[in-house]
Amino acid sequence: MISQPALIDEYYQMLLEKNSHYEGIFFVGVRTTGVFCRPTCPAKKPKKENCEFFKTAQEAVLASYRPCKRCQPLHTPTTLSADVRKLVEAIEADPERKWRDRDFEELSISANTARRQFLKTFGMTFLEYARARRLGIAFNHIRNGKPLIETQLDSGFESSNGFRDAFTRIMGNVPRSSGDIRLLTATWIETKLGPMMAIADDEVLYLLEFVDRRGLENEILTMRKKLNVAIVPGTNKLLQQLTTELAAYFEGTSMTFQTPLSTEIGTPFQKVVWEQLRQIPVGETRSYKELAIQLGKPTAARAVAQANGANQIALLIPCHRVINTDGQFGGYGGGLQRKAWLLELEGQ
Structure with a gap:
């Protein structure tokens, strides 16, 4: 159980805010109900004096708390609602399906609910998401040599204009031939x-x-x-x-990644910094100044920090392993609590 007063104050405030940056960082046990929750639980918030904070779900269970049925703290955290998750799974089960309003009845979900929740989560409606999925499959067919008109018809578009308009509206690019398509x-x-x-x-x-x-x-x-x-x-x-x-x-069973990374994005200096980040061993940290010295640019600590912040591939390019010269964590796009958690994980 967490006993430091400063941490308790911080975690309680994050509980009130339902701050998603603290997912996995702590769990809260509520003495009056006997349940424990994740930081983003939508349930009514308890009084501070009725809360106990734990680093892991296991600690909360061992303290005799039972998992909350609303936020399900024993499961991997997600911002997907149950309806959205069900619909995404339905799309993946049959990605080429053309959806109609009556199809939602089979899943006991209203079309309006699907539209609203997908718009909130993905920035597009369910039908736009499903169409984007179909178009992605269609364009893979084109890249493999299938004629554009044949793919268009297979995707359910009677006219080429409708096919192009649908793609432009969702993804912002227009296919003209197989050579034009980069997906x-x-x-x-x-x-x-x-x-x-x-x-x-x-x-x-x-x-x-x-x-x-x-x-x-x-x-x-x-x-x-x-x-x-x-x-x-x-x-x-x-x-x-x-x-x-x-x-x-x-x-914590493997700290290595074999997934290949793109080298297209970034300025020449950013790419050099990102490559240097990948050389920091697991369980160690470097300061921005140390990185600048290693790059032969001892006065470029600020530029190194900016390049670090511009990294778009978290974890595999481990910008979380860079700290301030005074030992403070500095910044992190995913949130400082996540940075602390990651460093502790790697230190173990």
């Missing part, structure tokens, strides 16, 4: 510290960030424009490999 796949990966978004093609990883990172939408938009690519929901072998490696990392 990246985006997937949602659940972790102990909250969900992450990963974007990759069949060869390399372009982005891995916690989904609540501030400015993530702008990062993705900038990347899409810079690389002139379309991004669709789905998965591929590389993303499946990454998911497996992340699971092992968060369990």
